[in-house]
Amino acid sequence: MMAATTAGLRVRLAIVSPYPPRQCAVSAYTQELVRALAVAAPQITVSLWSVDSTPVADHRPDVAGVIPAADLSGYRRAAQKLIRIGADAVLVVHEPGPHARHLLGLTAELTRAGVPYLIAPHELRWSVRPDQADTIAALCREAAGVVVLSEAAEKLVLAARMAPPERIAVIPYGVPPELTRPPSSDVDVRPELAYLLADRAPGPLLVTTGPVHPGRGVDVAVATLPLLVRRFPGIRYVVAGADDDLNAPLPGARYRAVLRRAAAARGIDERLHLLDAALAPPETALLLHAASVAVLPDLDPGITSSAPLVDALAAGLPVVTTAHPFARETSGRAPGHLVPVPPANPEALAEAVGDVLDKARRRHSPNRETDTSVTSAEHLAGLVHFVLLHRRHAGRTTGARATHR
Missing domain, CATH: 3.40.50.2000 (Glycogen Phosphorylase B;)
Known part of the structure; x- marks a missing residue:
């Protein structure tokens, strides 16, 4: 997807996700993704919006905005700000939890304004509760693309009918x-x-x-x-x-x-x-x-x-x-x-x-064939470019077709 026709496309990408100082697997994933995107896709300008419950003053200077996790209306307000600043696309990194459904307010505002968004659901499990599955399916419904971390996660999303196969991109964890x-x-x-x-x-x-x-x-x-x-x-x-x-x-x-x-x-x-x-x-x-x-x-x-x-x-x-x-x-x-x-x-x-x-008398060599963070960021950048080019060509938001393995 990183074809020459997309390499020069300037993109303003907003990322909505838990982020440090919040300490969790999802915030660590997003922090490494932001770092790798700067290396792999400098043509993408990232605006980071943290979903958290800590005071704004405690956040890092690279955070553009903070969405209080429990503030239902805060998600819609954040979406309206993203629309006003001219975000070309939004990556929503989802984690299960008591406030996950609040993200639907943000995605509804984005859809209404015609801003394409990608949803990256984390911690997908076959033991997912029905209410959690309903939330993920609702977030996927209008998404231009669904980013999952493994083929196992893709199978779960398909089995639960959360998203159609043509809108799912498998982009594995990046390795620092x-x-x-x-x-x-x-x-x-x-x-x-x-x-x-x-x-x-x-x-x-x-x-x-x-x-x-x-x-x-x-x-x-x-x-x-x-x-x-x-x-x-x-x-x-x-x-x-x-x-x-x-x-x-x-x-x-x-x-x-x-x-x-x-x-x-x-x-x-x-x-x-x-x-x-x-x-x-x-x-x-x-x-x-x-x-x-x-x-x-x-x-x-x-x-x-x-x-x-x-x-x-x-x-x-x-x-x-x-x-x-x-x-x-x-x-x-x-x-x-x-x-x-x-x-x-x-x-x-x-x-x-x-x-x-x-x-194990001797350790095996480090797995240098494992996808690095930069490689995963390249795949994500390609998906973002594909969504925007396809949208511009079709004149409307459509599903993203991707098969990153």
Whole structure:
């Protein structure tokens, strides 16, 4: 889609999404996307509109506007501002949550004004509630294109009839370039992480990265540690990620307390390290390159995307993960380096991790064939260009036909 006929097309793209200082998987995705778009598609001028509940004064200077997450009328007002500033197209990054349906006010205003929008629904799961599925379907109805992160997500959208196939574009997670090369020694690392990495204990290091909430199944991994200690006396486990309190029934701070109590009750509290922080890509690279195995024991077997899984494989790290659609899709591209296990089964998880540690005498090379963030941004830029050129040619908003694989 990045044909010569589109390369010079100047585009004003507005992105509506959670964004830092909000710490969640979706805000991290959007932050990396904005960075990569500046490299991959400088002809696209990005205007960032953050959906958040933090005060405007706390936001980064690159944020053009803030939509209070719970303010129903704020979404329509934001759309009217986007129309007034002359946005050519809008990318709406959707996350499930109590206020997701408010986005319909924004998309209705855009549709009324003839401004095409793309919808990028995140955290699509086969266990999606009917009301959530209805919201996604309503957002997709007038969208010029629907951006999903995997073929598994595409199958879900088609099976639920949320959008027709000709309007779905599969654009995988981008991988920050820091993950696919040896980490730099001069990275600015927060003290807690530096302390953990400086520990030269003669045993394997397990890691779980990404937002922390009960659905991640970290408690299942904690339950495996006593089983693994028998085979690997020096084993340690680092959980690095920020709390995701907005969409989790149990606040992250309380969940961490649960994990600490569980570790203490099992006598392995000194082996568990909970790092409450959303790591920057260079820090994530340092941690993943120092680790032995990534452990991703999510409780939901219906997951269709996972940034921590993609990041770990890109860094050359073996992954033991819950068997879900995205894991099955990804395993074909990472033979021998991704081991799926049943959810909520400490014994199966311990056996799989132990087998990986026994066999992985040497790490595999970083997966340099994994889509980088720049490649994913190029695909998105191509889709935006296609939508605008097709719209100008047809004289009206139409569906975007795309098949990025």
